[in-house]
Amino acid sequence: MSAAPSVSLRRPTLVELLSATDHKRIGLATTVTALGFFFAGGVLALLMRTELAHSGMQFLDHDAYNQLFTMHGTTMILLFAPPVVMGVATYFVPLQLGAAEIVWPRLALLGYWLYLGGALTVWSGFLTEGGAARWAWFAFLPLSDSASSPGTGGDLWVLGVALSQLGVLLLGCSVMATIVRRRAPGMTLLRMPLFCWSMVATLLMVLVAWPVVLATMALLFIDRNVTDVFTVGGGSITYQNLFWFFAHPLVYVIFFPLVGAVGEVIATFSRRRFFGYRVTVLSLLLFAALSTSVWAHHMFTTQGVNNRFFSLTSTMIAIPAGIEYFAFLGTMWRGRIVLRTPMLFALGFVLLFLIGGLSGVFVASPPLDYHAHDSYVVVAHFHYTLFGGTVFGLFAAIFHWFPKVTGRRLSEALGIWQCALMFVGALLTFVPMFVLGFDGMPRQVADYPAFRDWDGLNLLSTIGAYMLLVAFLLFVVNVLRSRRIGEPAGPDPWGGQTLEWATASPPPRHNFDRLPPVRSYAPLLDLREERSRAERELGEAAGGADARRAPAAREEPAP
Amino acid sequence: MTRVFLGWGALMAAIMLVGLLFVGLDDADSLALFGGTVAVMAAIAVVLALAGWGRALHGGVRALPDLSPPTVLLGVAIVLAALGAELGLWLALIGGGLALLAIGGLVREGRAQRRALARARAGARAGREGNSGRLHPAEGYERPEFGSGGRREEAR
Ligand code: HEM
Numbered sequence: 192m193s194a195a196p197s198v199s200l201r202r203p204t205l206v207e208l209l210s211a212t213d214h215k216r217i218g219l220a221t222t223v224t225a226l227g228f229f230f231a232g233g234v235l236a237l238l239m240r241t242e243l244a245h246s247g248m249q250f251l252d253h254d255a256y257n258q259l260f261t262m263h264g265t266t267m268i269l270l271f272a273p274p275v276v277m278g279v280a281t282y283f284v285p286l287q288l289g290a291a292e293i294v295w296p297r298l299a300l301l302g303y304w305l306y307l308g309g310a311l312t313v314w315s316g317f318l319t320e321g322g323a324a325r326w327a328w329f330a331f332l333p334l335s336d337s338a339s340s341p342g343t344g345g346d347l348w349v350l351g352v353a354l355s356q357l358g359v360l361l362l363g364c365s366v367m368a369t370i371v372r373r374r375a376p377g378m379t380l381l382r383m384p385l386f387c388w389s390m391v392a393t394l395l396m397v398l399v400a401w402p403v404v405l406a407t408m409a410l411l412f413i414d415r416n417v418t419d420v421f422t423v424g425g426g427s428i429t430y431q432n433l434f435w436f437f438a439h440p441l442v443y444v445i446f447f448p449l450v451g452a453v454g455e456v457i458a459t460f461s462r463r464r465f466f467g468y469r470v471t472v473l474s475l476l477l478f479a480a481l482s483t484s485v486w487a488h489h490m491f492t493t494q495g496v497n498n499r500f501f502s503l504t505s506t507m508i509a510i511p512a513g514i515e516y517f518a519f520l521g522t523m524w525r526g527r528i529v530l531r532t533p534m535l536f537a538l539g540f541v542l543l544f545l546i547g548g549l550s551g552v553f554v555a556s557p558p559l560d561y562h563a564h565d566s567y568v569v570v571a572h573f574h575y576t577l578f579g580g581t582v583f584g585l586f587a588a589i590f591h592w593f594p595k596v597t598g599r600r601l602s603e604a605l606g607i608w609q610c611a612l613m614f615v616g617a618l619l620t621f622v623p624m625f626v627l628g629f630d631g632m633p634r635q636v637a638d639y640p641a642f643r644d645w646d647g648l649n650l651l652s653t654i655g656a657y658m659l660l661v662a663f664l665l666f667v668v669n670v671l672r673s674r675r676i677g678e679p680a681g682p683d684p685w686g687g688q689t690l691e692w693a694t695a696s697p698p699p700r701h702n703f704d705r706l707p708p709v710r711s712y713a714p715l716l717d718l719r720e721e722r723s724r725a726e727r728e729l730g731e732a733a734g735g736a737d738a739r740r741a742p743a744a745r746e747e748p749a750p
Numbered sequence: 751m752t753r754v755f756l757g758w759g760a761l762m763a764a765i766m767l768v769g770l771l772f773v774g775l776d777d778a779d780s781l782a783l784f785g786g787t788v789a790v791m792a793a794i795a796v797v798l799a800l801a802g803w804g805r806a807l808h809g810g811v812r813a814l815p816d817l818s819p820p821t822v823l824l825g826v827a828i829v830l831a832a833l834g835a836e837l838g839l840w841l842a843l844i845g846g847g848l849a850l851l852a853i854g855g856l857v858r859e860g861r862a863q864r865r866a867l868a869r870a871r872a873g874a875r876a877g878r879e880g881n882s883g884r885l886h887p888a889e890g891y892e893r894p895e896f897g898s899g900g901r902r903e904e905a906r
């Protein structure tokens with residue numbers, strides 16, 4: 192059984208780079224592009240934070256600030272987060288399933304290009320005469336209709352959001368089809384790695400919510416350019432229903448894959464099997480169903496929805512979330528914890544998400560929401576979930592899988608610095624926002640009155656934001672360093688448990704030359720356990736007579 | 751996997767029913783969104799069940815394309831066509847033209863791939879080793895043969 196000689200040593204040509212259908216190429220391109228947009232969205236945030244460091248207007252005007260928060264939110268939540276998880280999934284789901292390829296590689300490739308084209312379309316709004324969209328990332332009507340917000344920038348936003356999310360949907364279809372059709376022999380559903388299951392839960396939501404945003408954007412475009420669609424009757428409520436039906440699951444589409452990835456990191460670095468696998472899988476599916484049933488909790492203050500139902504479902508979300516929390520803790524409990532960078536980021540994820548989640552329980556109850564709505568409390572809450580949750584989880588995944596993708600290790604020291612800076616930076620940026628919000632500071636304002644004494648806390652928050660920038664730059668340095676002098680990683684630098692660690696780093700074109708047997712959701716751990724058992728038995732059988740040849744007996748004193 | 755889609759759809763239906771019967775969830779928007787979700791899941795499950803696509807596919811020879819420039823062209827064409835809606839008909843027409851070109855390219859790729867597959871299958875029947883390696887770059891690979899998954903000597 193010989194494998195195709197697939198890793199060519201020459202550098203790929205441009206056409207090969209742009210049009211490769213290897214899922215690893217597509218996944219990597221998507222991930223890197225998304226990280227680029229993460230950086231761009233971060234720069235916009237820094238501009239805002241710089242303006243907000245002091246009361247009074249410094250270097251932005253109100254209109255520019257409106258564009259900035261709109262484009263920051265849009266970039267982070269639509270052009271960075273969903274694509275980045277799809278990119279990671281496109282790379283790793285086939286590897287974890289023991290598949291040679293992704294199903295519908297051309298569809299995935301098309302998805303990447305639509306995403307890139309759409310994202311650039313959104314950003315090209317900055318180049319138009321009237322500037323980019325300025326209606327917040329949720330584009331509520333009537334603010335986003337053609338009377339209140341005329342201009343090309345807005346139309347480009349609508350088109351770009353539609354194109355980029357169509358791209359995300361196509362990538363998602365390809366990954367889902369791979370999970371359905373390409374599992375290796377022995378890889379039954381309940382032997383799939385946790386990350387793959389988290390992608391199942393994610394993609395169920397994508398399959399129902401993403402078509403809705405496509406339709407919504409099409410209708411919004413028509414409303415702006417052709418004829419009234421949403422302006423009639425309760426149209427703006429319908430817009431909000433449609434939009435949040437997409438946008439609430441969106442938050443979990445970002446979050447679930449990282450729960451899966453972090454779960455695997457925690458299991459790997461606790462040196463034991465993930466605890467409560469089945470319950471966690473079920474709770475993820477329940478979580479996905481509830482997340483698709485809570486959208487109108489963003490609309491409590493509109494009086495147009497059944498608040499009782501939606502606060503009930505929102506509160507129930509605590510159940511599956513709690514189960515996953517206990518599974519994480521249970522895995523670490525009695526594990527032999529090894530504190531390497533992926534694990535550090537994973538712990539940051541667990542801690543920060545706790546803050547975000549708890550504050551979410553508050554915002555999910557209508558009376559409190561009336562108070563917090565449109566204040567900085569909301570901004571602080573969703574940055575804990577989004578920044579604390581996703582970005583820490585993402586870096587846990589990146590530090591875990593980087594050696595597999597590049598064949599080289601990242602520097603642990605730089606990684607630890609990055610993690611520490613990110614953790615302190617995140618607290619410093621977002622804790623003051625909680626305090627400011629409770630004190631009544633409204634969101635989406637470029638300025639605040641000097642007499643409110645909000646200057647100090649705002650300055651702290653801005654300093655925190657710059658720490659986050661430094662942390663990100665450390666990561667870039669780390670990647671560049673690893674490309675030049677990174678230690679070779681070998682196929683399995685961490686003692687991994689799932690199939691991607693059974694092949695070379697980076698994997699060959701067709702991923703595997705041979706597969707180990709799959710008898711559980713941690714096939715490589717099975718192998719190690721089996722081997723050490725066999726070695727022990729061998730040692731006992733040899734009884735020391737042939738101690739030199741039985742490796743397990745090596746440490747026993749020679750008779 | 752059919753059961754997963756079906757089960758998840760049922761879960762969504764149950765949540766909707768609880769709302770409908772006990773909490774007074776009755777606005778048209780909500781019911782349509784819930785109903786749509788259940789319908790999509792049911793449709794996927796039915797298609798998988800009828801076509802027999804619900805379970806993983808093992809073995810056999812499959813093509814694995816390396817490059818697909820027409821796909822990239824199609825992506826660019828769709829983006830241009832969409833931008834045409836804002837910037838003018840001329841751009842939409844350019845986009846449409848490029849899309850036709852791209853579809854032509856995709857059809858050619860599909861044909862080449864089918865030919866390559868037929869050749870590879872014939873080769874496999876003639877008793878060659880499981881993996882004959884690289885076919886034409888634009889045509890694809892045969893799928894490498896995997897271990898059966900249960901044998902001891904695979905365990906390395
Ligand atoms: C890199 C550190 C970040 C900083 C310093 C930051 C800062 C800010 C600031 C100052 C605002 C404006 C608040 C207002 O005026 O209402 C904001 C809004 C927002 N941010 Fe961030 N942010 C960061 C990262 C992220 C991430 C990672 C995400 C999502 C994945 C995100 C999503 C959002 C959203 C959705 C909004 C609301 C925009 C709107 O109101 O339309 N941010 N952020």
Ligand SMILES: [Cu+2]
Nearest residue numbers: 439486488489
């Ligand atoms: Cu929500």
